[in-house]
Amino acid sequence: MTDLTIIPAGKSLQEPVFEARHLINGTWQTSADGASFERQSPAHLVTVTHAAKGGVAETEAAIASARTAFDDGRWSRLSGKSRATVLLKVADLIERDLERIAMRDTLESGKPIAQARDEIAGAADLWRHAAALARTLTGDSHNTLGDDMLGVVLKEPVGVAALITPWNFPFLIVSQKLPYALAAGCTAVIKPSEMTPSSTVILGELLIEAGIPDGVVNIVLGYGDPVGTTMCESEHVDMVSFTGSTGVGKAIVRASAGTLKKVSLELGGKNPQVVFPDCDLDDAADAIVFGVYFNAGECCNSGSRIIVHEDVAEALTEKVVALSRKVAFGDPLDPKTKVGAIISEAHFAKIDSYVEAAREAGAEIPLGGGALEIPGLSGRFYGPTVVTNISSGMAIAREEVFGPVLSVLTFKSIEEAIELANDASYGLSAGVWSRDVSTCLAFARRVQAGTVWTNTWMDGYSELPFGGVKQSGLGRELGRYGLEEYLEVKTVTMRIGRTRAPWVE
Numbered sequence: 001m002t003d004l005t006i007i008p009a010g011k012s013l014q015e016p017v018f019e020a021r022h023l024i025n026g027t028w029q030t031s032a033d034g035a036s037f038e039r040q041s042p043a044h045l046v047t048v049t050h051a052a053k054g055g056v057a058e059t060e061a062a063i064a065s066a067r068t069a070f071d072d073g074r075w076s077r078l079s080g081k082s083r084a085t086v087l088l089k090v091a092d093l094i095e096r097d098l099e100r101i102a103m104r105d106t107l108e109s110g111k112p113i114a115q116a117r118d119e120i121a122g123a124a125d126l127w128r129h130a131a132a133l134a135r136t137l138t139g140d141s142h143n144t145l146g147d148d149m150l151g152v153v154l155k156e157p158v159g160v161a162a163l164i165t166p167w168n169f170p171f172l173i174v175s176q177k178l179p180y181a182l183a184a185g186c187t188a189v190i191k192p193s194e195m196t197p198s199s200t201v202i203l204g205e206l207l208i209e210a211g212i213p214d215g216v217v218n219i220v221l222g223y224g225d226p227v228g229t230t231m232c233e234s235e236h237v238d239m240v241s242f243t244g245s246t247g248v249g250k251a252i253v254r255a256s257a258g259t260l261k262k263v264s265l266e267l268g269g270k271n272p273q274v275v276f277p278d279c280d281l282d283d284a285a286d287a288i289v290f291g292v293y294f295n296a297g298e299c300c301n302s303g304s305r306i307i308v309h310e311d312v313a314e315a316l317t318e319k320v321v322a323l324s325r326k327v328a329f330g331d332p333l334d335p336k337t338k339v340g341a342i343i344s345e346a347h348f349a350k351i352d353s354y355v356e357a358a359r360e361a362g363a364e365i366p367l368g369g370g371a372l373e374i375p376g377l378s379g380r381f382y383g384p385t386v387v388t389n390i391s392s393g394m395a396i397a398r399e400e401v402f403g404p405v406l407s408v409l410t411f412k413s414i415e416e417a418i419e420l421a422n423d424a425s426y427g428l429s430a431g432v433w434s435r436d437v438s439t440c441l442a443f444a445r446r447v448q449a450g451t452v453w454t455n456t457w458m459d460g461y462s463e464l465p466f467g468g469v470k471q472s473g474l475g476r477e478l479g480r481y482g483l484e485e486y487l488e489v490k491t492v493t494m495r496i497g498r499t500r501a502p503w504v505e
């Protein structure tokens with residue numbers, strides 16, 4: 001792969017190792033048994049983080065702290081205005097510390113620094129959006145139930161929310177959950193991914209600086225088992241909001257079943273983009289390249305499944321391959337880099353196994369497949385890869401590869417395109433490319449997905465809800481729906497003035 005655009009290592013890594021500890025009841029703590037773990041930068045393979053490793057004891061202490069903080073009302077009974085004041089302050093502090101937070105996400109995840117900066121700026125906007133919702137949240141009133149009756153529907157915080165997050169957008173995803181939980185009046189226990197704990201720890205520091213009362217937000221670092229499982233099983237946790245793989249999502253539902261707690265899930269995707277022959281092919285090709293290589297394809301919204309009309313399949317594939325060669329892969333610390341390192345050795349092997357299985361099954365690979373050498377860096381980089389001549393039954397066409405790998409399928413009619421698009425267990429997002437608005441609308445109405453992009457890909461706004469159908473999830477984040485996830489509905493019926501007609505004569 002010599003004709004690709006490669007950004008070699010720039011200046012050597014100077015960042016000190018970050019010391020990450022748990023935040024429990026307002027104090028930073030190591031684990032009682034002294035357990036800890038390390039995180040290496042996937043691009044450099046040097047240790048960048050040393051973190052306390054939580055066990056059952058730390059998790060239960062964090063849950064107890066959140067429980068007490070919720071029950072005594074130090075946050076849940078504040079006015080929306082008071083909560084919003086803290087959330088707005090956090091947003092300001094995130095912007096002040098944007099560079100520090102972005103650097104931690106880049107070092108631990110391997111994502112490009114320019115992209116990380118955009119994510120942190122987007123996260124600050126989420127905190128402001130949630131602050132606005134905290135002040136405008138309302139219930140309902142019913143004065144049509146009879147002359148002496150009034151029905152009032154109250155919105156109340158669910159209680160203690162456990163927030164379990166993945167490694168691919170560490171700071172952005174915790175910011176899709178926590179400000180909305182806090183706006184609703186919930187208290188929280190957070191478990192960031194063991195691969196990317198630091199930016200959540202920094203968020204804890206900013207929350208303290210912004211004046212959040214002790215115990216309202218608690219952070220436990222460590223692995224899914226026991227930290228995440230303890231949160232799911234605890235009778236003192238009222239809700240779990242999880243973002244991650246569909247497999248772990250199912251385990252979370254099982255672990256939460258014993259206490260029948262509310263569960264909100266943002267899971268994987270195998271997102272189709274259907275390309276009709278009347279679209280602007282250059283525009284579509286550029287968005288397809290963005291959709292598949294953004295975050296090295298390690299993105300729930302990766303537009304990794306192209307379904308293109310057979311009349312334009314060859315032309316589109318040529319354009320995509322040509323553009324792919326221009327995408328800058330390399331040193332995540334260089335602001336010119338668009339695609340950085342793969343998160344782990346095990347994940348790299350998984351990506352490669354999908355590509356090799358497709359090759360063995362007769363697929364063609366006009367570009368890529370395999371490791372990319374980046375001069376000066378010893379970490380793992382996967383080259384831009386385009387796979388054609390595949391059928392919808394192949395794993396590469398149905399399963400989440402979570403790497404910079406594009407699968408190209410073809411169709412003859414709109415019926416076939418919709419059938420192929422829906423032929424997956426996932427239903428997160430989908431796209432359609434056509435100049436004909438009726439074609440776009442017909443597709444948008446029949447595709448099984450939580451989000452549909454027409455003539456664009458992966459635009460996101462704090463105001464718009466996001467989430468999946470089928471095995472891509474339960475519930476929604478962002479928009480006003482993102483707040484509703486953390487609310488319970490209570491119905492209060494009041495008789496006013498007159499005495500009730502006696503039941504007993």
Ligand SMILES: NC(=O)c1ccc[n+]([C@@H]2O[C@H](COP(=O)([O-])OP(=O)(O)OC[C@H]3O[C@@H](n4cnc5c(N)ncnc54)[C@H](O)[C@@H]3O)[C@@H](O)[C@H]2O)c1
Binds near residue numbers: 165251301473
């Ligand atoms: N739909 C979305 O919004 C969205 C966003 C980002 C990522 N994702 C999905 O996340 C996946 C990649 O992230 P990942 O590899 O970190 O996911 P993962 O499911 O392996 O882990 C996610 C989190 O769950 C924890 N965990 C693991 N096992 C657990 C258990 N048994 N109980 C409780 N917690 C447990 C992990 O420690 C981590 O914090 C992909 O499938 C991707 O599509 C979805």
Ligand SMILES: C[N+](C)(C)CC=O
Binds near residue numbers: 168172173298301
């Ligand atoms: C929606 N987003 C981009 C934050 C996460 C997808 O993995």
